[in-house]
Amino acid sequence: MIIKIKYNAIICKGCRIxxxxxxxTFIIKQAIQYGFTDDEAQFIALATEEACTNIIKYSYKFDQTKDIEIVTYKLNEFFVVEINDEGKPFDPNQIDKIDINKIxxxxxxxxxxxxxxxxxxxxIEYLPAESNKKKNSLLLKKLIPSN
Amino acid sequence: MNQTNKFEIQLSSISNIEIISLNGYLDAHTAPQLEKIIQDLMQNNKYKIIVDMKNLDYISSAGLGVFMAFIEEIRDNGGDIKLAELKPKVYKVFDLLGFPILFKILPTIDEAVKQFEPN
Incomplete structure (x- = not known):
């Protein structure tokens, strides 16, 4: 696995769990720069890790020739973690509310x-790959703290 | 950047109660180690389990999933998995999905041990 970090982006080539x-670590640093507390930043990093784990396990099926690219930025009032992958599209918004007792x-x-x-x-916004856009994009958005 | 985060498990017992002490990061990569330990205990008919989390720094859904996978079978056999000494940041992850309703979470190992003692 090769990790490349460029200011607000991290590219994970042959990403492994x-x-x-x-x-x-990258997401925590980025989130703190936008004014989130340590705890909030760790939660945003957890959400990002969960999304990447799903891509590696279910979309890439541990295929280490595929990459994940993550970009962070501000969009209106949101801090955005954009996760781009080249696997089978999967929109997490299609999953209904969890029934913990059922699980x-x-x-x-x-x-x-x-x-x-x-x-x-x-x-959470999901933009699947299209003919003019090679990668799926998952946008995880968190309101930036006001003070 | 950090190195790959470490994870260690230690086993001990108090009378007939097994204590699993977790150290470090419990995520999709390390969760199978915990899964194997719990499976081994169950195969040896050891169903009274306390998970000591005082040195656990991080848990993801894969870690939560290990407890979900076994808890009912363990309770069916008269045992339980009780969670003790969680750091606040770890407790918050359990709390996100309502785990405190499903699992007994105790502040200390001693209190978790007492929960297994007959009234």
């Missing part, structure tokens, strides 16, 4: 990542 901590009864160990992302972030 055991090295997601590097993405976490409990069914003894499931998966399916908790997207609920965590939805609890942490204020808005």
């Amino acid at each position: 055991d090295e997601l901590s590097k993405i976490r 409990f009864r069914e003894r499931k160990r998966g399916g908790l990542g997207i609920p965590i992302i939805k609890k942490i972030m204020d808005e």
